[in-house]
Amino acid sequence: MTCSCSVLVSSLEFENFECMITQILVNIGVLPVEAPIYNSINKFLVPMAVPLLLFTADLRRVIKDTGTLFVAFCIGAVATLTSTAIAAWVGSPPSAHALPCAHGGRFVVSGPPFSSRR
Secondary structure, eight states: OOOOHHHHHHHSOHHHHHHHHHHHHHHTTSSOSOOHHHHHIIIIIHHHHHHHHHHTOOHHHHHHHHTHHHHHHHHHHHHHHHHHHHHHHHOOSTTTTHHHHHHHHHHHHSSHHHHOOO
């Protein structure tokens, strides 16, 4: 069985390929694990980029193209946020809200950039 590198690369989504290459470069020491520029990007550029991307989004087309998947995502997001709020409210120590809130945000936000198809 022969395997061509170009076939492998062409079958991967660009985002997945980019993440894989970045992880390899970090593990072999070409890219730093931590750098001051990472904090600047996360603190200033990412919060500015999200609204700018949403301003260009056509929500009618998103709803039309995704159909029931968008409704299922909204139901899942509301259920996750509700259960997160309940878990944070029920938690007894003062910092008990941090863990459920972190996990709730991860479940609502993670995944769509890597699973989106063009």
